[in-house]
Amino acid sequence: xxxxxxxxxxxxxxxxxxxxxxxxxxxxxxxxxxxxxxxxxxxxxxxxxxxxxxxxxxxxxxxxxxxxxxxxxxxxxxxxxxxxxxxxxxxxxxxxxxxxxxxxxxxxxxxxxxxxxxxxxxxxxxxxxxxxxxxxxxxxxxxxxxxxxxxxxxxxxxxxxxxxxxxxxxxxxxxxxxxxxxxxxxxxxxxxxxxxxxxxxxxxxxxxxxxxxxxxxxxxxxxxxxxxxxxxxxxxxxxxxxxxxxxxxxxxxxxxxxxxxxxxxxxxxxxxxxxxxxxxxxxxxxxxxxxxxxxxxxxxxxxxxxxxxxxxxxxxxxxxxxxxxxxxxxxxxxxxxxxxxxxxxxxxxxxxxxxxxxxxxxxxxxxxxxxxxxxxxxxxxxxxxxxxxxxxxxxxxxxxxxxxxxxxxxxxxxxxxxxxxxxxxxxxxxxxxxxxxxxxxxxxxxxxxxxxxxxxxxxxxxxxxxxxxxxxxxxxxxxxxxxxxxxxxxxxxxxxxxxxxxxxxxxxxxxxxxxxxxxxxxxxxxxxxxxxxxxxxxxxxxxxxxxxxxxxxxxxxxxxxxxxxxxxxxxxxxxxxxxxxxxxxxxxxxxxxxxxxxxxxxxxxxxxxxxxxxxxxxxxxxxxxxxxxxxxxxxxxxxxxxxxxxxxxxxxxxxxxxxxxxxxxxxx
Amino acid sequence: xxxxxxxxxxxxxxxxxxxxxxxxxxxxxxxxxxxxxxxxxxxxxxxxxxxxxxxxxxxxxxxxxxxxxxxxxxxxxxxxxxxxxxxxxxxxxxxxxxxxxxxxxxxxxxxxxxxxxxxxxxxxxxxxxxx
Numbered sequence: 001x002x003x004x005x006x007x008x009x010x011x012x013x014x015x016x017x018x019x020x021x022x023x024x025x026x027x028x029x030x031x032x033x034x035x036x037x038x039x040x041x042x043x044x045x046x047x048x049x050x051x052x053x054x055x056x057x058x059x060x061x062x063x064x065x066x067x068x069x070x071x072x073x074x075x076x077x078x079x080x081x082x083x084x085x086x087x088x089x090x091x092x093x094x095x096x097x098x099x100x101x102x103x104x105x106x107x108x109x110x111x112x113x114x115x116x117x118x119x120x121x122x123x124x125x126x127x128x129x130x131x132x133x134x135x136x137x138x139x140x141x142x143x144x145x146x147x148x149x150x151x152x153x154x155x156x157x158x159x160x161x162x163x164x165x166x167x168x169x170x171x172x173x174x175x176x177x178x179x180x181x182x183x184x185x186x187x188x189x190x191x192x193x194x195x196x197x198x199x200x201x202x203x204x205x206x207x208x209x210x211x212x213x214x215x216x217x218x219x220x221x222x223x224x225x226x227x228x229x230x231x232x233x234x235x236x237x238x239x240x241x242x243x244x245x246x247x248x249x250x251x252x253x254x255x256x257x258x259x260x261x262x263x264x265x266x267x268x269x270x271x272x273x274x275x276x277x278x279x280x281x282x283x284x285x286x287x288x289x290x291x292x293x294x295x296x297x298x299x300x301x302x303x304x305x306x307x308x309x310x311x312x313x314x315x316x317x318x319x320x321x322x323x324x325x326x327x328x329x330x331x332x333x334x335x336x337x338x339x340x341x342x343x344x345x346x347x348x349x350x351x352x353x354x355x356x357x358x359x360x361x362x363x364x365x366x367x368x369x370x371x372x373x374x375x376x377x378x379x380x381x382x383x384x385x386x387x388x389x390x391x392x393x394x395x396x397x398x399x400x401x402x403x404x405x406x407x408x409x410x411x412x413x414x415x416x417x418x419x420x421x422x423x424x425x426x427x428x429x430x431x432x433x434x435x436x437x438x439x440x441x442x443x444x445x446x447x448x449x450x451x452x453x454x455x456x457x458x459x460x461x462x463x464x465x466x467x468x469x470x471x472x473x474x475x476x477x478x479x480x481x482x483x484x485x486x487x488x489x490x491x492x493x494x495x496x497x498x499x500x501x502x503x504x505x506x507x508x509x510x511x512x513x514x515x516x517x518x519x520x521x522x523x524x525x526x527x528x529x530x531x532x533x534x535x536x537x538x539x540x541x542x543x544x545x546x547x548x549x550x551x552x553x554x555x556x557x558x559x560x561x562x563x564x565x566x567x568x569x570x571x572x573x574x575x576x577x578x579x580x581x582x583x584x585x586x587x588x589x590x591x592x593x594x595x596x597x598x599x600x601x602x603x604x605x606x607x608x609x610x611x612x613x614x615x616x617x618x619x620x621x622x623x624x625x626x627x628x629x630x631x632x633x634x635x636x637x638x639x640x641x642x643x644x645x646x647x648x649x650x651x652x653x654x655x656x657x658x659x660x661x662x663x664x665x666x667x668x
Numbered sequence: 669x670x671x672x673x674x675x676x677x678x679x680x681x682x683x684x685x686x687x688x689x690x691x692x693x694x695x696x697x698x699x700x701x702x703x704x705x706x707x708x709x710x711x712x713x714x715x716x717x718x719x720x721x722x723x724x725x726x727x728x729x730x731x732x733x734x735x736x737x738x739x740x741x742x743x744x745x746x747x748x749x750x751x752x753x754x755x756x757x758x759x760x761x762x763x764x765x766x767x768x769x770x771x772x773x774x775x776x777x778x779x780x781x782x783x784x785x786x787x788x789x790x791x792x793x794x795x796x797x798x799x
Binding site: 001002003030031034083084091111112127128130132134135136137140146148150151152156158159160161162164181347348351352356358361362 | 688759
C-alpha cells in the first residue's frame with residue numbers, strides 16, 4: 001500500500017526510526033490505539049514545537065527533538081508506517097481570521113476504512129476542528145512557481161453563520177424544489193444572493209424608520225436615507241459605514257460654510273460640495289487599507305447617494321446655522337441606521353422572511369396601522385411633559401390625521417402655502433394684509449425687482465412658498481448703497497440679487513420647486529408692543545377650529561432668537577386670554593417668566609391692542625379660507641393696526657406649552 | 669360589523685398572512701425547520717508576483733470536496749493568465765501560466781465539519797491493507 005512505503009523525508013526503516021520506536025513502544029503493540037497514543041504522545045510532547053523554518057524531514061525532527069508542523073507530521077507518519085499502520089500527511093490552512101502566510105500540516109491514519117486525523121502540533125488526537133481546511137494530501141509543496149518573480153502570497157479567512165436554507169449543499173440541493181424559498185427564486189432571476197437577502201428586508205427597514213419617526217418621534221436626515229446607508233454598511237461594515245456617513249456630513253457642512261462665502265448659487269454650491277467630497281474620498285481610499293472591490297464601490301458611490309439625498313437639508317441647516325437641528329437629525333439618523341443594519345444582517349430575519357415572505361403583508365399592515373395611529377409620540381411626552389398628564393395634549397400624529405388631513409382640503413392647504421395668493425384671497429374680504437411692493441416671478445423680472453429695492457429705505461424680502469421664516473431678509477436701514485439687516489449684518493445689492501435668485505430657484509420653497517420673491521414694506525410695530533420687545537417683529541398666532549377661535553398667543557422676539565418670532569429659536573410665547581386679550585402667562589424655552597429677558601418689560605397682564613379687531617380679522621380669515629384647522633399670524637402696524645402676515649394650514653403645537661394646557665378639549 | 673372589521677386593510681392583511689403561514693405549516697412543514705444557521709468559512713488566497721518577459725507559471729493546491737469539507741461557492745480571478753487544473757481523487761492542483769498579470773485571487777465559501785473518531789481499544793493492527 002502506498003501509504004505504508006518509505007520516502008526520503010520519511011525513511012520508515014531507518015535504524016534511528018527503529019530505535020525510537022523501540023524506546024516508545026507500548027507493551028501491547030499489536031493494538032492500534034496504544035500504538036497511536038504512544039506515537040502521538042512522543043511527537044506532541046517530546047518534540048518541541050518550533051516556528052516554521054522550511055522543510056524538515058522525520059530524521060531531522062527526531063535528532064533535533066524540535067520541529068514545526070511539517071517535521072512533527074513526517075516523524076508521526078514515519079513511525080506509524082514503521083509499525084504497519086497506513087498514514088499520510090495533510091496540508092492545509094488554519095482558518096483563524098488572520099491574514100497570514102503560514103500553512104499547516106497534520107496527519108491522517110487509516111483505521112477501519114477511515115482516514116482519522118491527528119495533529120501532533122496542536123494536540124488533536126483522532127479529531128480535528130472545523131477551521132482546518134485541507135488543501136492537499138501526501139507530502140507536497142504547496143506553491144511552486146517560476147524563479148525570480150518576487151513571489152509572495154497571503155491567506156485570509158473569516159467565519160460567519162449563514163441561514164442554512166441559503167446554503168446549497170451539492171447539485172442535488174441546488175436542483176431540489178422542496179427547499180425553494182423567495183431568496184432562491186430571486187437568485188434564479190439573476191439577483192445575487194446577498195442583494196436578494198437585503199432586498200427582502202427593505203420593507204422591514206421602512207417599518208423601522210416609520211416606527212422611529214411616528215411612534216418614537218425622532219427626526220432623521222431625509223426619511224429613508226438611513227435605510228440606504230444601512231444597506232451600504234452590510235458591505236462596508238457598520239463602523240466604516242457610520243464613519244462614512246458622519247464624514248460626509250462633516251465635510252459637506254464645512255464645504256457649505258466655506259462655499260457660502262463665495263456667494264455661489266445653490267446648485268453650483270452643491271456641485272462643488274460633491275466635488276470636494278469626491279476628492280476627500282479619493283484621498284481616504286488611497287490611504288486606507290480597503291482593497292475589496294465591493295467595499296470600494298460602496299465607499300465611493302454611497303457618499304454621493306447620501307449627499308444627493310441630504311443636499312437640501314444640509315443647505316438649509318448650513319444657511320440657518322442650525323447646529324441643534326443638525327445634531328438631533330443626525331442622532332435620529334444614526335439610531336435608524338443601526339437598527340436597520342441589525343435587521344438587514346440578522347440571519348434569523350433573513351431566514352424567516354425567505355421562508356415566509358407572506359410576512360411582508362404583516363409589515364405592510366403595521367405600516368398602515370402606524371400611519372393611522374393618532375397617539376402621542378414618545379418624544380412628545382418629554383416635549384409636553386408639564387401638560388401631558390392632563391390628557392388633553394394634541395400630538396402631531398393626531399393633528400395630522402384628525403385635523404389637517406381630515407378637515408383641511410388639499411386645495412386650501414396649497415393656497416395657504418402660496419402667500420401672495422393667500423393675500424389676494426384675504427383681500428377679497430377686505431382683510432388687512434401686509435402690502436406687496438413688487439413681486440418677481442422669474443429671472444426676467446429681476447432687474448425691475450432690484451430697481452424697486454434700490455428705492456427702499458427699509459423693507460422685507462420674502463420667498464412666496466417659504467416656511468418657518470426661511471429665506472426672509474428683514475432690511476431695517478441703509479448705509480449708502482448697502483442695506484443693514486435686523487440682525488445688524490451688511491448686505492450689498494449684489495448679495496440681495498443673489499439671495500433673490502436663490503429664492504427663485506426654490507432654495508427656500510417648501511416643495512423645493514421654483515418660487516417667486518416679493519418685497520413688503522417693513523412693518524413698524526405698534527408702540528405698546530415695541531415697548532415690550534423692540535428687537536424685531538412680534539406676531540399673534542390664533543388657532544381656529546371649524547371657525548371657532550380656540551387659542552391665541554403673542555410671540556415676542558429676543559436677542560437669542562435673533563429678532564425672529566419663532567419659539568424654537570428662542571422667542572417668548574405669551575398666552576392670551578381669548579376674552580380679554582390680556583397676557584396670562586409667558587414661557588421662554590420651557591420655563592415660566594414674567595419679564596422680558598432683554599428689555600425687562602413686565603409681560604403678565606399686558607393688554608394686546610386691537611384685540612376685538614384681531615379676533616374679528618381671524619374669523620374673517622376662516623371665511624376667506626375655510627380650513628377646518630388653521631392658524632392665523634397677525635402683526636400690529638403702528639399706523640394700519642392689525643395686518644395678517646400669513647395663514648397656516650398646519651399650525652404647530654407649541655402653543656399648548658405656552659398656555660400650559662392641551663388643545664384636545666377645545667377642538668372637540 | 670364583522671364585514672366592516674374584515675374590510676379594514678390591517679385586519680385583512682393580518683388574516684391573509686395567518687392563512688398563508690398555516691398553509692406553509694401544513695403543506696411544507698420541513699421548510700420551517702430550516703430557520704436555523706450554519707457556520708461557514710470564507711477562505712481567500714492572494715498570490716503576488718512580477719512576471720518577466722517570458723511569462724510566469726504558478727502552481728498551488730486548492731480545496732477539494734471531501735467527507736469533511738464542502739465548497740459552497742468559489743471564484744478565481746487570475747486576469748490574463750491561463751488556468752488549468754490537475755485533479756485527482758486526492759488533490760486539485762491549479763496551474764496558471766502567461767503574462768500581463770501580477771495578482772491571482774482565489775475566494776471560497778467553505779462548509780467544514782469538525783470530526784472526532786472513537787478508536788476501539790481492542791482494534792488490532794491489520795496485516796494487510798487494500799492497495
